[in-house]
Amino acid sequence: MRTSSGRRLVAGHGAAGPGTTGPGLRDDGEDGEDGRRAPPPSPPATRRRVTWQKLTFLPVVLVAVLLATWLWFRQADLDALSENALSDGRVTKALWQHVELTVISTFFVLVIAIPLGVLLTRRAFRRAAPVAMAIANTGQATPAIGLLALLVIWLGIGMRAALIGIIVYAVLPVLSNTIAGLKANDPTLLEAARGIGMSPLGVLTRVELPLAVPLILAGVRTALVLNVGTATLATFGGGGGLGVLITTGITSQRMPVLLLGSVLTVALALLVDWLASLAELLLRPRGLEVGA
Numbered sequence: 001m002r003t004s005s006g007r008r009l010v011a012g013h014g015a016a017g018p019g020t021t022g023p024g025l026r027d028d029g030e031d032g033e034d035g036r037r038a039p040p041p042s043p044p045a046t047r048r049r050v051t052w053q054k055l056t057f058l059p060v061v062l063v064a065v066l067l068a069t070w071l072w073f074r075q076a077d078l079d080a081l082s083e084n085a086l087s088d089g090r091v092t093k094a095l096w097q098h099v100e101l102t103v104i105s106t107f108f109v110l111v112i113a114i115p116l117g118v119l120l121t122r123r124a125f126r127r128a129a130p131v132a133m134a135i136a137n138t139g140q141a142t143p144a145i146g147l148l149a150l151l152v153i154w155l156g157i158g159m160r161a162a163l164i165g166i167i168v169y170a171v172l173p174v175l176s177n178t179i180a181g182l183k184a185n186d187p188t189l190l191e192a193a194r195g196i197g198m199s200p201l202g203v204l205t206r207v208e209l210p211l212a213v214p215l216i217l218a219g220v221r222t223a224l225v226l227n228v229g230t231a232t233l234a235t236f237g238g239g240g241g242l243g244v245l246i247t248t249g250i251t252s253q254r255m256p257v258l259l260l261g262s263v264l265t266v267a268l269a270l271l272v273d274w275l276a277s278l279a280e281l282l283l284r285p286r287g288l289e290v291g292a
Contacts, residue, residue, distance in 0.1 A: 005186045054281075058274045062267050069263050073256065085245070096263060097240035101159070101231040102224070104274065105109050105166040113171050114216065117178025118204065129179065136175050139168040144230050150203045162239030166230045170223040177219030180214030210285045217283060221276035228269040242268070 078086070118128040139147070147168065151161040185208055193203045209216075235243035242265045249258025 019276050020160070036103055054278070055076055055238065057060060057271060061269060062084070065263065067269060069260065073260070076256055078256055079254070082256050085248050085252070085257045086256065086260065091245065091260065091264075094240060094244050095268075096260070097234075098228070098231050098242045098265070098268065100168060100270075101239060101241055102227045105163055105170065105227045105231070106220075107168045108163070108167050109174055109227075110165070110220065113174035113219075113223075114178050118176050118209075121179055121182040130206030133176065133179075136172040140170075140172045142169075144169055144233055145236065147244055148233055148237050157238035159234070159239045162234035162237045162241075165237070166227050166234070169230050170226045173222040173226070174219040175217070177215045177222075178212065182208055184215070185211050214280070214284055217280045221273065221280060222277050225269055225273045228265070228272055232265055 009249070095154035114131065119125050120132055144165065148165040149161065155161040175281050188201060189207060189211070193207045197204065231239075231241045232246060234241045235247055242261050242289070245257055245261025249255065249261060
């Protein structure tokens, strides 16, 4: 019914509260000048939780650490062996090799683990999931240096053996998080998607995977940091990387060389983790964002 002011009242249940005009009645909005009811207020806007502190804190810390390391090297008294280990672009070459190992291994981990995780959650292949997870667990449970040694014996010295070892070691977190994310989806949402006529591929790509993105990205972030750390062992298989500086510093007992290799490895791992954390926030589907 309508009041003398033109407001429409709708019968309801429960006690009166804000926006009501009495017990059992609620205000359903005001009519505009043209007689049409005004639309309800829009929901609060969502926001990305990328603050300026998140964007600047870690990069500033890393720049300060690298600058302090550079200033220390400027005044350090390096002997001939240390200068030889750090000259002729060897540091740049080792850093580039380390980045290359990390990027290539992460690419193959994603290509292998995410499709395999999707496949193992389909009805026809669910029985194979425990076997696949057991194999992935075995790969990560094996000591990385022992796995690399076996691969070198099998494939010979070179970057190929190092890459395979890193990939085997990092598949587990992405695979397990992909399976967990897809299994955690609400069955009623999937049934509703099928009920409106979506194909199985449409349900997967438009409902299941977007809902599983947060867990999948968390696994990718873990794999990235694992790859940076494991890539230091590539030097034992002839794969290069920052591990060359670390092992040179240890075997020759040259602290500056060891310090530089360690600082660069830690800085690269922290930088990769920071970039992955930003990707987690920015790539999260908008429908999963918490309202402001």
